[in-house]
Amino acid sequence: MSSKASSAPSPLRLNGFVFFSSALSIGVLGLLTVLNPQASEHWLQVAQAQVSAAFGWWYMLLIVACLGFVLWLAFSRYGSIRLGHNEESPAFAYVPWVSMLFSAGIGIALLYYGAYEPLDHFLTPPGQQGGTVAASREAMVLTFLHWGLHGWALYALVGVALGYFAYRRSLPLALRSALYPIFGERIHGRIGDMVDGFGILATLVSMVTNLGIGALVVQSGLTYLFKMPDTPQTLVVIVLVMMVVATIGVVAGVEKGIAWLSNLNVRLLCLLLLFVLVTGPTLHLLDGLVQNTGDYLASFVRKSFDIYLNQPDGRDWLGSWTLFYWAWWIAWAPFVGLFVARISRGRTIREVILGVLLIPLGFTLAWLSIFGNTAIDLVLNHGQAVLGEVAKADAAMTLFKLLEYLPWAPYVAGAAVLIGFVLFLTPVDSGTLMIANLCTRRVDGGVEDGHDAPIWLRVFWAVVITVVSIGLLLAGNFGAMQTAVVLCGLPFSFTLAFYMVGLLRALRTDPDAPHRH
Template sequence: MNKKHEQGALREGVRLNRPVFFSSAIVILLLGVLTVLYPQAAQLWLVRVQADISRVFGWYYMLVMTACLVFVLWLAASKYGRVRLGKDHESPAFGYASWTSMLFSAGIGIALIYYGAYEPLDHFLSPPQGVGGTAEAARQAMAITFLHWGLHGWALYALMATALSYFAYRKDLPLALRSALYPIFGERVRGWIGHAVDSFGILATLVSMVTNLGIGALLLNSGLNYLFGIPASPHILTLLVIVMMVVATLAAVSGVEKGIAWLSDLNVRLLCALLLFVLVCGPTLHLFDGMVQNIGDYLSGFAGSSFNLYLYGRARKWLGEWTMFYWAWWIAWAPFVGMFIARISRGRTVRELILGVLLIPLGFTLAWLSIFGNTAIDLVINHGAQALGKVAQSEPPMALFKLFEYLPFTRIVAGITVIIGFVLFLTPVDSGTLMIANLSSQGGTGEEDAPVWLRVFWAAATTVVSIGLLYASGGDFSAMQTAVVLCGLPFSFVLLLYVRGLVKALAEDVDRTEGS
């Protein structure tokens, strides 16, 4: 967004939403300061909370994720799918190519690189059930990985984006989390109920961004260690966090039309190039076979795995550390990703948005996980690369770079991957910072973004919390993972309210149109 447009937005009345801004800012900065000052106590408390949530609410997470998936599939197939997210004859705000690339980049981020080889290897060597290191464990590992990254999570983004864009562009309400609750609470969404929803949405979004930032710092630190011997330490991670957030802030300040759209296009090209390199230089025929088998295993066991709580055996702890974490992470990401997708989806139909979100990024995601996961498992099970498996379980961020040792041009590819990781980190964080700033402001229209100073403030707050949680977990990922689980649970109730509000509003809209 250019300077003239931003000044116009301010003249139209974009201003600070004081209750939302101050309540969320105080809570977030307090969290960051306490974790910096009392890292050991913070870590103990976070670990205890994660265990309790997984034990008490595991069944609830499973039902919520599956219910949201069933709902968006029904919505796309129903008569409501043809409702346009805008005026009846309005054309899309972004071209199809730019729209799909921004869908992809906003929803995935650097986590795909981090987990691409590590997660399948970990499930293969330490499965929740059965003996690790076997052919059956390999099939189970890929099916579990597909479950964690598959349709369930993308359905949350589709639900959130559909609800927010419908009320913003069809009902002319602000592009804010509270707006989708209007059919339920009416004008009360302009009061404390709306302030509470937007404030907690900011908290969930920021913590999910912190997780993304922590993964990015760990991955880049491992890459620099692999290439140049730079040691992995909390101090190096802190420096990386600051550098990454400075660059992300500059991108966020430039706005959607410039920085974010350009970075999204670059991300897609770089990731496709890396994926094709591994496919061609790895066991190509084996990887094609693997993709077909993985999809079959995922679909054939879909219903059972969607409700599998590992009721008996030793897998309950595994469930909390993996599946429950993923479900909470998807929920925590849903406010910002859904709001960002809504921001770029004006003029699309409900059906087009849902199918686009469910199928376009998902196809690439599953291809990536299949190619990297099967390459890594094949090396361990068929080519004696036990060292790769040990690294994946003891030092997860290094697993990808260790994998490159079995492919040509190792150091060149590792260096390019560090660059890709840095660029891929930027898009979700700068778009997330922009959406948080928009949530803490009010006035204007759905296309107008918050002022620059507000984006800079939230970028700084994200940095403080990231550093605090890194020190709370001694420079690893555990405290950030627990914070995501803590924030994901309360926002899941808001998602269920969105389902109710969206159905009510769509029914009234379509009935009125058909009756006229």
């Protein structure tokens, strides 16, 4: 995929139904939550509780089914099928491809939750007493569960399905295309428009949530460093600056903007992780990484199906954490999966699945183990209960309070703010680009590599995300949009089930699929 190809005139036209329905939906949702913050948050929370109670079993089974399906697919005879022509070389070299895989799926949430989530599970675990050695082991198992193989399997499924139908079956690179074996030509009508439109809405809500988390992390860092006022107005300024820079990246496109930022992300994150490992209790952290990995693998099957039956407190915890995470992964799957497909042309199904499952996963679990065990060690073994109190009161401040116990705290905290700023940019860039692409339709109905939506459309969606985020932050109702993410995950969960069926049907009829021996 060359820059030259990307600069050619784009054979695209606006899909009016998808564009206007998506813009109207996010506008109405944003307006209602801004004008009626308390009522909207109440009803969204009620809806989330109802969804968790009624569909908790479905989420748990679907996530396990997706993981099992992609693992089987990777090692099956279909794993050698290339997303493209048989002799086609990969669109991106290995290192940029790995960097973009890494950055698109991780995002600012890793900084936000890295120390906070293990501490929260340690202090208030489901079904047992908090603050104990047993609770510390359980805390890391639960954190690994939420960030582990299950979620990455969704990205691998969507990426492979969309890439297969776009690059081998010459369908548009759109969410609708993976449903072709089930609905046939009807995907080019309203059925397909509704799938793409809802994928856009889920992505928009996810982007707004991501922007809010990013702004909270950066604001906490600036408050910690410079005693900046912790006010909504400060948040608005941070949001505006972040989105201006993000919009520049969106306009620059995949080759120039997003690939460069992805490489920078990887380097900065690795440096921060190594700093905490070396200056913290190094041997304790290495021991913890080994133990956490073993505990995660040992409890993998049990935790995958654990819905805390006959444990009311555990059920409440499940809805607030595990089911929230599963729905959040599902809501992010449309845009991350589309982006994976966008950068994976020319690679085999096996390469894409194993790349998505293992490359970001190894770093993510190492990050959570090192930051989580550092935080738990301070509270459990060194009497620093204040760190736990900070985690309960202000999740975004947990990271900066943790760094206070390590050398050169102000300088490292400043570096963490910069990392948070850069880490926020790549998912927003890739998400905005994918939203804009979903709002267009190829003039010839096919797929032509290297062409993205026009710049005005990318800028439009960047502005929409910014305006909705500012409105929610000013209204003090950011939590409502986080709840909306969970609700958006439910309809798309059924689409994922169709994806598995459709992809299997298509692979069985692929003329280049290796025959059984």
